[in-house]
Amino acid sequence: MARPRNRDYHELRRELVDAGGRLLAAEGPAALTTRRVAQEADVSTMAVYQLFGDKAGLVREMFLAGFERLAEAFAAVRRTDDAVADLLALGHAYRASALANPHLYELMFGRPIPAFQPDAETAALIQPTFDTLVAAVVRCVEEGDFAPAEPFGLAVRINALAHGLCSLQLRGALGDAEEARRHWDGAFDTMMRGLRGG
Missing domain, CATH: 1.10.10.60 (Homeodomain-like)
Structure with missing residues (x-):
């Protein structure tokens, strides 16, 4: 070819x-x-x-491109001495990537094309984006910023919150940009307080 x-x-x-x-x-x-x-x-x-x-190959590349852009956004987050701030910065990078690529977001996390199901090879290619989140949570737990807990489960919950908020914003359900940002900050402030154990 x-x-x-x-x-x-x-x-x-x-x-x-x-x-x-x-x-x-x-x-x-x-x-x-x-x-x-x-x-x-x-x-x-x-x-x-x-x-x-073919078309199936195009859909796969669209799916992967969305995660490539997310990985680039994560890679641009600079590490600091504050593990929680760095975790929140990843969240903001996730949100920025979703808002910059709304046309790919639903394919990344939904099933708009029922025939498309990522195979094992494709799933392995996108795994590093979630691994980045897990590693950030591990750091928060190990440095004592979060109450002792299993990091993978915490990462799943944090990811679910970020995904839910982004999905709602992309559908216009959180008001204008400023309102959406307030909802985002409020939701994560509440979650971080809970994870800190206080």
């Missing part, structure tokens, strides 16, 4: 992934065809096949 020139590959991949995400978010799964995606990106349908193989 021919591959586009190296200098074009990453830019074209991003354009096609974003085109597919916008179509899926705006019009639903029926709109997500290789022809429509190619039209949105102003390229030939052959370019979609060259990069992704």
Whole structure:
């Protein structure tokens, strides 16, 4: 299978992934065809096949791209001497990534395309994003910032809170941007107090 020139590959991949995400978010799964995606990106349908193989390959790449962007957001968070502040910074990075990529968020965490189910290889590729959260929670527990608890379970609960708030905000259910931020801060303040044991 021919591959586009190296200098074009990453830019074209991003354009096609974003085109597919916008179509899926705006019009639903029926709109997500290789022809429509190619039209949105102003390229030939052959370019979609060259990069992704078929529509299923495109959907997989859209899914992975969302997590790649999340991983980049996490990687940009600088470590400090305050474990809890660093954990909260990861939460803000998660929220910023969701707001920057709303067209990919539902595919990352929902089932808008019932036929798409990440296989074991794909699941392994996205695991590091959750591992980053678990490691941040482990640090909070080990440094005594959180009451003794099993870190994985805490990470699941923190992730659930962040996901729920982001999903609501993306649907416009938390008011304007300032109101949404207040809801976010209030919810995490409450959770952090509970995790500190006080």
